[in-house]
Amino acid sequence: MTAQNKQPVGRVAKAPSGIRGLDEITFGGLPQGRPTLVCGGAGSGKTLLALEFLARGAIEFDEPGLFVGFEETAEELSANIASLGFDLEKLVTAKKLYLDHVKFDHVHTVEAGEFDLEGLFIRLGRAIDLIGARRVALDTIESLFARLPNPVVLRAELQRLFRWFKDRGVTVVMTGERGGGLHTRSELEEYVSDCVIKLDHRVVDGVSTRRLRIVKYRGSAHGTNEYPFLIDDSGISVLPITSLGLEQQVSYERISTGIPRLDMMLGGEGYYRGSSILLSGTSGTGKSTVAATFADATCRRGERCLYLAFEESKSQIIRNMRSIGLDLEPWTVSGKLRFVPLRPASSGLETHLNSIHRQVGEFQPDAVVIDPISSFMHSGSPIEAGNVVLRIVDFLKSRQITAVLTNLVAGGTPEKATDLNISSLIDTWLLLREVELGGERNRVIDIVKSRGMAHSNQMREFRLTDQGIELVDVYRGSEGVLTGSMRLAQEAKELASGERLLAEVERKKSLLDSKRRLTMSRIDALRLDFETEEQEIQAAIEEAEQRKDSLKRERVEMSVSRGADHTENVDQPNDLESSQDQTVRQRDPS
Amino acid sequence: MNLPAEPISDTATRGDPEQTWLLRLYVAGSTPRCVAALTRLKEVCEAFFPGNHRIEVIDLLDHPELAERDEILAIPTLVRQSPLPIRKIIGDLSDIHNVLAGLQTPTSRPSKPS
Structure with missing residues (x-):
């Protein structure tokens, strides 16, 4: 090989x-x-x-x-x-x-x-x-x-x-x-x-x-x-990380997230079936709610959903979801929804993996929610936990099971930092965060990525109402996400700053123009200077040439007048002589 | 020299009448090492248990099942079947001191066979 x-x-x-x-x-x-x-x-x-x-x-x-x-x-x-x-x-x-x-x-x-x-x-x-x-x-x-x-x-x-x-x-x-x-x-x-x-x-x-x-x-x-x-x-x-290889089948079928406006954000149709979705956010941003809403939507389609809960019991989750008008209990009764509580520290990562494999094998779900995968961190090092999550995602993908994973991000760390290094395996990544502005605390949702679909790049404010999750348009500008009056103020500010920018451009344009003219005139002056200088140097060169010729002539005349021996080489010995003559002659006038 | 295929016995009358030394030599074909081992074994027996010993030669090539039954790994292996306990001596018996120590001859007689 x-x-x-x-x-x-x-x-x-x-x-x-x-x-x-x-x-x-x-x-x-x-x-x-x-x-x-x-x-x-x-x-x-x-x-x-x-x-x-x-x-x-x-x-x-x-x-x-x-x-x-x-x-x-x-x-x-x-x-x-x-x-x-x-x-x-x-x-x-x-x-x-x-x-x-x-x-x-x-x-x-x-x-x-x-x-x-x-x-x-x-x-x-x-x-x-x-x-x-x-x-x-x-x-x-x-x-x-x-x-x-x-x-x-x-x-x-x-x-x-x-x-x-x-x-x-x-x-x-x-x-x-x-x-x-x-x-x-x-x-x-x-x-x-x-x-x-x-x-x-x-x-x-x-x-x-x-x-x-x-x-x-x-x-x-x-x-x-x-x-x-x-x-x-x-x-x-x-348990290999990528047992599925490349011959994995992908589905073009889309399934609803259970939140109409979120479906709209995801190319209008929701998640791909069999894809893996990561919901990350700090505590209290509504990760579990988004996940539970998806579980509800899965059951509504008549499909089965396995809910692996690390931190909350089944009854706790059902009670909490009721407060936003989501009743999961009928699904658990009809067998569409199964809750499996997992204790993070009670067993090793492999045991978790194994039990997930077994649960999936038994229940044959169409979708799996793991809430939250960050709990695996309690059972091993971050790298090991990341590997386990990779394997889970891989395993679910290979079975065409849609996986929704929530990830609790510690407050103060950048939201996009997934400790588990799994982002490359995630198809759709939703970021949930809280924005504090103008005396309000608002939740916003943002799509970090969503493979294979034209998705919105806009943040949405999302509210937990007693009718479930509601997404509201927000303003997204250079200074963050704004709502209400803050948004209007920001828009006005931006308009004004836009006009200033335009004026600035005009000013710079005219400045450039005058600079150009100045430079051109400088070039002209320099050229003129150069030409004058050139003429002067040329004249000096000519003069020197003439002088050289006349010197030669004088030397010959002088040797003739001294009656020099013509059998001697005229040039070489005379050279020394003549230079001596020259110095003598030059000294003479002084 | 070829080793006999059948177990051979070599008994005499002298020595301790109660103790008959039963010595089994496991070989694999007639390799020089196996032949040498048998020659030396006979010399030792003649010197130490004259007339009071029996030598069996087992060729594992003829009886491969005995390798597992008798737990034989090394060739040649000499097994002291009796007196008990069973003792094993591996090698071509060229190290006479170890042969004697392994067999635990009743008296450490100095007569060293050449």
């Missing part, structure tokens, strides 16, 4: 893992017939990933797998993967999977001379042949280093082992414990140069998060970010 691909054939063959998300970030799976190293600390999910790769390979891709455990016993393994919802026993019985637990009793073993690991080769070869294995997982072969006395032999033998696997064309996943600085304790990456995947399990602020990163993938493009992943009852799922 890359230009500097060293593979003889352009593309690396890939063995799809079947693990959700992993095949997307590896663009198809792990390198076929080559070893992949999965490294990570204790409890990072290495063994599960290796096992799932085999189980899915056996179930989904008809590639039987051999699992070689060097640490866990077969029973422990079965218990381990039973939690993933795979029936290992069944796979083993069907000869799709072979579980082998390599024990090595290092306490009662002594090394006495040279050896190799042919026994292990024979053992693995037999198991591979028994089930026709196409995939092998080694978990974790590194533990041999701790048990076998001779690391030099071990390294040589591991190299031989991987060559042997390559010759057999089996795809190998090996796990490795992460050591300080390096990827693995025993530098297993020395043997595995094709693909290295790093897993990480950390607890940040009491919240557990799992991360996966493709450290390298020779001969293939791959996602380079750290991707969060989840382990749940259906296995591992990696």
